[in-house]
Every structure is written in structure tokens, then in C-alpha cells.
């Protein structure tokens with residue numbers, strides 16, 4: 001199975017390159033790209049919520065998983081899909097769309113959280129105000145539970161839902177980074193997952209706390225806002241962690257259907273504080289910034305060897321056609337290389353797992369929603 005996609009890729013590569021003109025890569029001025037951190041901005045509200053709600057661990061959430069994952073038949077290296085049973089259907093629902101993906105390999109270098117192999121996926125609610133939910137997938141247990149993201153409020157104390165697209169997520173220690181299209185990155189605190197009451201309200205409802213019938217909520221902790229003109233012009237569509245640089249770094253990119261303004265930016269990250277590496281105060285300055293011009297880029301991952309980063313881009317094509325993988329290595333004067341048809345339809349945010357050598361993503365379209373890994377060494 002691992003060889004087949006590569007042959008297909010080689011056979012279709014020329015056609016792919018002919019139909020999807022890949023522009024020459026341009027290096028942009030990283031020093032002009034800054035983010036301003038509201039680090040721990042929600043601590044006062046969180047301290048109040050700590051006093052009224054029960055905190056649970058990631059293991060508690062996994063132990064209470066209420067949905068089995070299901071087998072998916074595809075040609076990926078590893079794959080599964082969401083629950084579908086009488087009265088419940090994450091495979092086909094149009095109320096929620098899966099987008100971001102991160103794993104316990106991002107969270108900790110050893111690849112596990114509290115001893116567990118975990119995949120997290122973000123979903124945005126469509127046509128309602130429920131905001132964003134995160135699937136906590138227990139990989140070995142083949143089961144998952146969906147948990148709601150919330151913004152804490154000091155008044156009450158209470159919380160409300162997070163109405164963003166959540167196109168990409170990245171888990172680092174106990175912090176969950178979630179991109180917020182026009183507004184940088186929101187950071188949530190997975191050391192403070194709260195258990196709430198059953199009920200279809202949101203926040204404090206009388207003497208109870210509810211979250212649209214989700215059992216657990218993860219509160220926001222901080223926020224990185226665009227701090228310069230170019231950062232303001234950027235669309236924060238997806239994010240991943242590169243643990244092969246020193247220090248660790250994050251890579252974020254901008255989706256565009258034609259490739260116009262498709263740019264990718266990198267920031268160093270601070271392992272001791274779990275925040276971005278700050279230059280002055282809580283301001284972070286980008287270390288790399290490129291224009292790629294790749295159409296429909298939905299995710300990016302990077303693996304760095306001898307100081308040169310190899311980029312892997314997850315790209316959707318038409319809803320009916322399988323997506324493409326595009327690669328490019330820093331310092332190369334060659335255009336990015338496209339491997340057509342090796343992804344699912346509607347592939348999304350990327351995340352690399354060095355323990356398995358796999359690049360993980362998911363498909364967003366109702367009716368075809370694999371969660372899957374492809375071997376990075378095949379490309």
C-alpha cells in the first residue's frame with residue numbers, strides 16, 4: 001500500500017504541474033511580520049472559573065470517550081473515520097466541518113500526553129453559533145469525545161462560544177494554538193479542561209454551567225494579534241509545529257483559491273513558557289516568510305535537516321478530485337513539486353509525527369471524511 005500512491009504520484013505529476021502552474025518561490029521580509037501577545041490575558045476569569053468548575057485531565061476526557069472511530073478504506077498509510085450510528089453521524093453532518101489536526105507528537109517530543117497517543121481535530125459549526133469543538137481521539141482505544149472551545153468571562157464568571165473557522169490547530173505542552181483567520185492565533189489551556197452540566201445553553205445558566213450538551217469545555221488563555229501591516233494583511237488559515245528546528249518553531253500559511261497571496265510564515269517558539277519566542281515584551285518577530293503562490297493550500301508541515309526546511313503542503317483541488325501534496329526545500333531554486341491525487345478530497349491542516357514518519361491530516365467534505373497519515377519519506 002505504501003508504494004502505490006508514489007507510483008500514482010509520479011505518473012500524474014507532469015499533468016499536475018501542467019494544470020496547476022506553480023509560481024516561483026519568493027522570500028519575503030520576515031522582520032516586518034510581528035505578532036503581539038496577550039499572554040495569559042484570560043487568567044483573572046480563569047481563576048474565577050477554577051473556583052466554580054471541576055477540572056479534568058486529558059486522560060479523563062479520553063476515558064469518557066463516547067464515540068468509536070470507524071474503519072476507512074483508502075490507500076493511505078494509516079486511516080480511519082468518524083462515528084456514524086443511528087441518530088448520530090459525524091461522517092456526513094453539515095452542522096460541523098472538520099478542519100485542524102494536531103497530535104500528542106506536537107504536544108511532547110516523546111509523542112504521548114499522559115502516556116496516551118492522542119489526535120486532536122477541530123470542527124467549526126456551520127449555520128449556528130456553537131463555535132468550535134475539538135475531537136479528542138484515543139488512537140489505541142479507537143474512540144473519541146468532542147469537547148467545546150470557550151472564551152472565559154469574568155462577569156458571572158461565565159464563558160461563551162468561539163465563533164471562528166479554526167482552520168488549523170497545534171498542541172504544545174498544555175497549550176492548544178488555534179488560528180483565527182483575520183486575527184492571529186488564539187491559545188487555549190488543556191491543563192484546565194472543565195466539566196460542565198448537561199443542558200443546551202452556553203455558559204452560566206441559572207446556577208448551572210452548560211455547553212450545548214458537551215460534557216467538557218477548554219477555555220481560552222491568551223491571544224496573538226497581528227502586530228504589523230503585513231501581519232494584518234495575512235490570513236491565518238493553518239498551523240503546524242516543526243520539532244526538527246532549534247528551537248522548535250511554528251509554520252502558518254494563508255489559503256487562497258487561486259494562490260494569490262498564498263504565503264507561509266515561521267516563528268520560533270519557547271519550550272519553557274509554551275508561548276512564541278518574544279523579542280521585546282510579548283512581541284514575536286517572524287524568522288522566515290515566503291510567497292509560494294500555490295492554489296488552495298490547506299495545510300503545511302516542515303521537516304528540517306541540516307538547517308534546511310523541507311515544506312509539505314496539503315492542497316485541495318476540486319470537490320470531486322483528490323487533493324495534491326506539494327513539496328519544496330529551502331535553498332532550492334526549483335519550483336515546488338506537485339504530487340497530484342495523493343491526498344483525499346478536501347484535505348486540510350497538516351501535522352507531522354516523527355514517531356511514525358507520517359504527515360497527518362483529514363478530509364472535510366461530508367460523505368468522505370478520512371483522518372489519515374501518509375509517509376513523508378515517500379515524497
Ligand SMILES: *[C@@H]1O[C@H](CO)[C@@H](O)[C@H](O)[C@H]1NC(C)=O
Nearest residue numbers: 235255256257258259260261
Ligand atoms: C484570493 O485572492 C483574490 C485576489 O487577491 C481575492 O480576491 C480573494 O478574495 C482571495 N480569497 C480568499 C479566500 O482570501
